[in-house]
Amino acid sequence: MSAVLSWPRPAGRVPGRVDGQAARTDAVVRTGAVVLLWCALLLVSYWWAAGGGVQDLSGTAGGLTSAGRLTGLLASLLLLVQVLLMARLPVLERAYGQDRLARHHRIVGLVSFDLLLAHLVLITWGYADGALSRTPATLWELTVDYPGMLLAVAGTACLVMVVVTSVRAARRRLRYESWHLLHLYAYLGVGLALPHQLWTGQEFLDSRAATVFWWGLWAASAGAVLVWRLGLPVWRNARHxxxxxxxxxxxxxxxxxxxxxxxxxxxxxxxxxxxxxxxxxxxxxxxxxxxxxxxxxxxxxxxxxxxxxxxxxxxxxxxxxxxxxxxxxxxGRLSARARSRPKVAFLAAGVGVTPLRALAEELPYAPGDAVLLYRFRDRPLFADELTALARQRGLQVLWLPGPRRAPDSWLGAGVGDADDRTLLTAWVPDLADRDVYVCGPEAWADEVRRTTSAAGVPADRVHVESFGW
Ligand SMILES: Cc1cc2nc3c(=O)[nH]c(=O)nc-3n(C[C@H](O)[C@H](O)[C@H](O)COP(=O)(O)OP(=O)(O)OC[C@H]3O[C@@H](n4cnc5c(N)ncnc54)[C@H](O)[C@@H]3O)c2cc1C
CATH class of the missing domain: 2.40.30.10 (Translation factors)
Known part of the structure; x- marks a missing residue:
């Protein structure tokens, strides 16, 4: 197609000058989010200790039950954090981008799941007076006799299914759509697993502050999903x-x-x-x-x-x-918002060039201050448009044709024998002083990340979107 090249230059901005305010704000939000998470974990542990959790650790049965309570509390908190991470909260989306949020969601998910299993085993074992042989019967009694426990077992079963299908080996065998549909059961799992704590848990009933905290967090998580995952998209589509x-x-x-x-x-x-x-x-x-x-x-x-x-x-x-x-x-955060340096480097593979081509059009930069390294197998996409950007805006384009030269290299054949870092820093000697935008398949992007790190680019200046799940 014929290239129609125009690029809005925001009024008052000189190409190549970047104030980096948005990137700094996002860094503050990320630090704030981590601090908030640790404060919440400490607060929950404090309530457990204040309720006699530490003293209870002395006896066998009491100790098991007490450790089970703590693991349950931490698991619940992290389950709700997981929901918030994927609720498309604008403040988190802007600060992290979805790629990174999904990685954090995965890690938090595995930790909360391990804690949940530990909770189940420890509590049941404790209620069985520390006698392992009595735990199956005790589990049955707890399930049928305690309020909310049947729901909790059903919720745990949903979460087990979600975690099993999210393990890399199992995920590869599933179509994305099937995996995604199964993954939605996590909401049901969280919804069913938590009420038993709110109804019967000692830490919730003893302290008014704790009751407000847990109900507030539960309502905020549900509200965030309803507003940002459902309400906002419906409204935007009706509008546009x-x-x-x-x-x-x-x-x-x-x-x-x-x-x-x-x-x-x-x-x-x-x-x-x-x-x-x-x-x-x-x-x-x-x-x-x-x-x-x-x-x-x-x-x-x-x-x-x-x-x-x-x-x-x-x-x-x-x-x-x-x-x-x-x-x-x-x-996504692969945008002008992430930028903190006047110079940029774009690293693309295959159809991953799509967002980088758009960025090369929109970002302000002085001629020569933006370079695109573009790896493709046979023919590049947007060859005419990129050539026009090179001519009109001074974008430097390095075409890297051919299949990947080795599994541990992100470069194509025909670039010589030198390692990736040597080649990259020879092509872009001031790479460490640039923002680096990367887009391509996940494994390829991981290799690029390794090379940019070895070349001295700080991780917070490498902005990645990988076309995988
Ligand atoms: C953030 C992001 C941006 C993307 N941008 C582009 C783009 O600009 N141009 C482009 O051609 N492709 C892009 N992709 C990849 C694209 O989404 C998939 O190729 C497409 O969804 C495949 O669907 P399918 O039904 O044709 O193929 P399928 O047979 O369902 O899958 C083919 C491949 O695509 C993966 N895939 C399928 N659905 C999804 C999904 N919803 N999310 C992530 N991966 C999926 C599968 O794992 C498989 O590897 C992007 C992916 C992501 C995650």
Missing amino acids: RLRVAAVVPEDDGVVSVHLTGRRLDRLSASAGQFFTWRFLAGPGWTRGHPYSLSAAPDGRSLRITVKDLGDGSRALGAVRPGTRVLAEGPY
């Missing part, structure tokens, strides 16, 4: 009413979809961000797919560029102009 304007082939199996809608200037989307898209074009519309913007949004239209990798992406080639589109977003 997106439609397909055109579908343009870019290469074999790659199409660009142009979209229009109402008041797109109010969408507050930036180049580099992505939406989860649903095209109302027949069966399969319920399955959302994340695609990044491949052109800087101009307030009137949006563009995505999609490679055919399966049913959902293939179907886009046949979508007709006028088709209604539902979009959830914008998400």
Whole structure:
């Protein structure tokens, strides 16, 4: 397609000058979030200790029950933190980006799950007076006799299923959609597992402050999901009413979809961000797919560029102009917001060039201050558009054709024998003083991260979006 190149330069900004205020604000939010989490963990442990938790540790049965209470409390807190991490809270989305939130969600999830299992075993063992042989019968009694316990067992079963299907080996065998559908049972699991604590837990009933804390946290988590995961997307779609304007082939199996809608200037989307898209074009519309913007949004239209990798992406080639589109977003931190340095480097692989091409269009920079290293197998995408950006804006483009030269290298064949770090720092000698934006498959992006770290780029200046789950 013919390139229409325009780039909004925000009034009063000189290309190449970056104040980095947003990046600093986001760093403060990240520090605040970690401090808040530790304060909450300490507060919950304090309530446990104040309720005699430490003294109870002295006897066998009492000690097991007390340790079970503590692990249960910490597991509940982390379960709710997990929900908040994926609730699309704007303040967290901006500070972390979804890629990083998903990683944290995974780690917090595994820790809370281990604590949950420890809670189940320790409490039951404690109630069985420390006699292991009596624990199955005790578990049965607890389940049928205590309020909320039947729900808690059902909730735990949901969480076990979610964790088992999220283990990497199992995840690889599942289609994304199947895994995602199963993963939604985690909400049911959390919803069912927590009430037994609120109804019967000693720490909740003894202290008014603790009761307010736990009910408040539970309500805030549920409210965040309802507002930001459901309410906001519904409202945005009603407001913007997106439609397909055109579908343009870019290469074999790659199409660009142009979209229009109402008041797109109010969408507050930036180049580099992505939406989860649903095209109302027949069966399969319920399955959302994340695609990044491949052109800087101009307030009137949006563009995505999609490679055919399966049913959902293939179907886009046949979508007709006028088709209604539902979009959830914008998400992601691969945007101007993350920037803190005047100079930038973009590192792309394959169709991962889409958000970086949009960023190269939108970001302000002086000629020569932005470099794109673009690895592709046969033919590059957007060759004309990138050449025009090079000519008009001074974007430096280094084309890196060919298949990956080795599994532990992110570079293509034909670049010589030197290691990745040596080559990267030879091509971009001042890399350590740049913001580095990276996009491509997950394993490839991990290799890039390793190289940039070895080249002295601090982790908070490497901004990654990987096209994986
Ligand atoms: C943040 C993000 C931005 C992306 N941007 C682009 C883009 O601009 N252009 C582009 O061509 N591709 C992009 N992708 C990848 C794209 O979402 C998948 O290729 C697409 O969803 C595949 O769906 P399918 O039904 O065609 O294929 P399937 O057969 O379902 O899957 C093919 C491959 O895509 C993965 N996949 C499927 N659904 C998803 C999903 N919802 N989230 C993540 N991975 C999935 C599968 O694991 C598999 O590896 C992006 C992915 C992410 C996570």
